[in-house]
Amino acid sequence: MSKPKIVVIGGGTGIPVILNSLRRENVDLTAIVTVADDGGSSGRLRSAVNIAPPGDLRNVLIAMSDMPRFYADILQYRFDEADGPLAGHPLGNLIIAAVGEMQGSTYKAIQTLSRFFHIEGNIYPSSDSPLTLHAVFKDGHEVAGESHIADYVGIIDHVYLTETETGNAPIASKNVVKSIMEADTIVLGPGSLFTSILPNIVIPEICDALLKTKAKIVYVCNIMTQRGETEHFTDADHVRVLHEHIGASIIDTVLVNIEKVPESYMNTNKFDEYLVQVEHNFKGLKNENVTVVSNNLLKLRDGGAFHDGEAVAREIIAISHRQEVKI
Template identity: 65%
Template sequence: MKLKTYRIRKPKVVVIGGGTGLPVLLKSLRNQSMDITAIVTVADDGGSSGELRESITTMAPPGDLRNVLVSLSDMPQLYADIFQYRFKKEDKFLANHALGNLIIAAMSEMRESTYEAIQLLSTMMHVQGKVYPSSDQPLVLHAVFKDGTSVSGESKIAEHRKTIDHVFVTQACGATPKAARKVVTSILEADLIVLGPGSLFTSILPNLMIPEIGEALLQTTAETVYVCNIMTQKGETEHFSDADHIKILHQHLKQPFIDTVLVNTEKVPEGYMDFEVYDEYLVQVTHDFNDLRAQGCRVVSTDFLELRDGGVFHDGDKVVEELLRILY
């Protein structure tokens, strides 16, 4: 049994993912006495991030990194609002760009490294924890469908509405991606590793498909927790149960590595979801606890639901409460 030395020090918690779910969890984790490391996907190629990575081809996409920095920062709300401000669509060449994305782009160019830019911004923004891009190079996400066809580009995958067989990542030049500095060490030294919440194929797996990161997850002695999505996603996880999510994760790393799964069992009220705003979501993920246990997972099932703004989210405080139980 691993000696829990963090009884006399801050436990080291590594959270891996991207999208909108990761900042929700990190914001709640920030209030705990923990040594937090966020490892953030760099395969996004849509919206403001996509436009910027086309303009500065050596820069990792900034959008997910921007949101994570804000979630872990204790800077005044006005500063956060300025950093998160998104220009109006009629503002010509600035249209839809978040100011923080432009700042990250500028600093990445100044330092000739997105990794270095994020470390400098972490200091400036009083970030409580460490934020690392999963790779210092922008990555291209590729999806291979069950029918044998394939597509390249994170933003294009869901458009096809096909069943995904597997995904993989490359550098823009086609080379094998490498993990950013300190990412692998953080995973190997962690007491707890949390995957998600976030899109399975486009926010979580792009990190794991970097060979060094996948290997580190198989080697680590830390408890590895998957926060299962509440809703299925169009063109990604249609008709998925919670057990299907785990099968996909294990298939991609070619062996079981998830120890515990957090599953929401609270029902979303009928007619609550605003599907015009949240058009990527379909129905609630179904449950197959027997299959989860057959795959070697401990299951924690309870109410993790937060309803706001016509959308369905994880309640970060409730998730962290369970993570603390696992740790201690």
């Protein structure tokens, strides 16, 4: 049997967890990673060097590599706050920025570093240009910049992207559309709905490819709601928002965690953006015309609630090996 082709789309800290587990399976793996981050080290570098922000790409490079833990720790090393212009920059971000400047492209830099770190699979930034994420709220107010969205008190209606430098509509990176069209299974998330997942799929070419692909599309629903984004959202609300942005009901299967996060477990000082556990609305999910796979997908560590990468990977592999094909 040929390896199932699995494409994972997202960003932030969510998708590295499942990519690290999926890379150990007998699959042809591709990651498509958001480039709309404008905060922290990534934001400072994209302004200084005019490159796509490297932070999410760095995390994916590490997750998909079999490099020793010590090497990963070097790439993740963050300069001390007393280090002047270098303060707060992870070393890996600086390396990606340097190679990107050498080769004139973040896309080329990631392909070079993928070979350098012996990655089996593909990593593509969703666009080769830095993008600005715009959030339009229900009251009509608009906020530009991913790092500012959670600061406005309101309910997000929709998001869209522009190229930061030109203001034009974003263009997908090379091979992104091709990988979506050739995939057997496409995984959305896990990750922040409005700032990690949607910044990929609202790129017009990616949205169009998701509408046309014959691949099974799986959404890994978040475990916790997120301040300024998905407050009071159920799992069905997450799926509804994705379908509204895409313009059609394309998700075939939703993975939902049914294990309870212990009361008062979350370290609210460390994870202050996360609020409460996402509630289930199985009737709402049925109305979205999706198949629901519910299981214990929870992993508690470091005072936070995360997806168990191995458990999620097992479900994705099982879905990928099912024989039904879209018509």
